[in-house]
Amino acid sequence: MGNIARPLLDWYDAHARALPWRSPPGRPRADPYRVWLSEIMLQQTTVAAVRPKFEMFVARWPSVAALAAADEAELMAAWAGLGYYARARNLIACARVVAEAGAFPETEAGLRGLPGVGAYTAAAIAAIAFGERAAVVDANVARVVARLFAISQPLPGAMETIRAATDTITPADRPGDFVQAMMDLGSAICTPRKPACLACPLNAACTAYAAGMAEAYPVKPAKAAKPQRYGTIFWLEDAGQVLLVRRPPKGLLGGMRALPTGPWAAAPPVLEDAPVRSNWEMLPGTVAHVFTHFRLELALAVGQARGHAVAGEWWPADDLESAGLPTVFAKAAAEIRRVSA
Structure with a gap:
């Protein structure tokens, strides 16, 4: 593979992204x-x-x-x-x-x-x-290295091979800049689709480019279908305030404020999962959200507290942005307010 650090660092010195957590190229760590x-x-x-x-x-x-x-x-x-x-x-x-x-x-x-x-x-x-020499492999670096070496083993099994190959090209001099240069190269030049190979400072050393097959790497396995789950989000309102609960400390979205919800299961939910008895009204439509391991479709129910004692926290309905709701609950809240307006 030869020494790719010099042309890469030269490119980085001229094209490094300015990011608020970085020092400029060649500057103190x-x-x-x-x-x-x-x-x-x-x-x-x-x-x-x-x-x-x-x-x-x-x-x-x-x-x-x-x-x-x-x-x-x-x-x-x-x-x-x-x-x-x-x-x-x-x-x-x-x-x-x-x-x-x-x-x-x-x-x-x-x-x-x-x-x-x-x-x-x-x-x-x-x-x-x-400034410690270390083989750093994020998604951008993995793509660059898989193409440089034309690593044909599919992901994620190829990661150890990619990491070992990264180690062989990581220099002892300016290792931090080298890492960030590889990241920037993957972000700006060696992109997943339509990589700008002619503008790449490493094209002379790239095995995949020489074969005209850059987009073929890294090799990805066929995507498995994500399981579908269903749930209901409950919007319980009282005098312009909406009930929020704290999710259990462990598990998905653990410890976060959220709108009450029944279990997320393989079958569509029922109103028996509601946090209190109320005049629940099911709104038309649903809210969809994709997590890493499953897809979620949420029905939307609205009701009035009517003096019921409930566990949770009452929050001004017109200030939910300050509650720090996870994205799925923020989406549901926005849809409920839109439909109910």
Whole structure:
């Protein structure tokens, strides 16, 4: 494969994305807190979605010590919209461990011991924040490397092969910039469809490009159909306020504020799952949402509290944006208000 680091870093020096958690190419290493926070946020989420959330987080909690002292419910509400809410719970747990220790561990091995920090995240922080040579493989890097080496093994089984190949091309000099250059190359040039191979600084070394087959890599398995589940969201109103509940601390959307809902099951739901007896009215239509492992279709029921004592939290119906509802519940609330208007 030869030395691809030099042409790649030259390209990065000229074309690096300006991101609020990065240091410019060739400059002193980035703040470990900002690197760690951005990497946790970016898991299964786009840069465009993360950027405003990241800027809000660091304005609100500018250091790991400040985040460690945050109210958990406040942090969970601030996380709304980023998905994978277990990450938010791990975020504050990790912040507390680091704050107590006084600093982040500076090695990949040390970082692996932190709550919510897996193999990829530890390698990324070690390289970007501490200059440790580490093989960092996110989705963009995996695509670039699969094409460079024409790795024909299908994903996800190919990841160990891709990681080993990444290790062979990762330099000891400027490893953090190299990692971010690979990420930027995958985002801007080596895209999933219609890669701009003629503009790629690594095309002379790319096996897939030489064969005219760049889009054939990485090889992906056939997608399995996601199971379908059904549920009902209950909008219980009283004097302009709507009932919110706190979901169980463990499990999907754990610990988040939400509208009451019956179980999510394989069969359409019934009103016996309602939180209280009321004059429930079923609204026309449903709200659909896709999670990682299943599709969800939600019927919408509205009712009046009529003085019933219910467990939960009453929230102004016209200020639900500040409640930090997960996306599926925010979508349902918007649809209920639209239909009921």
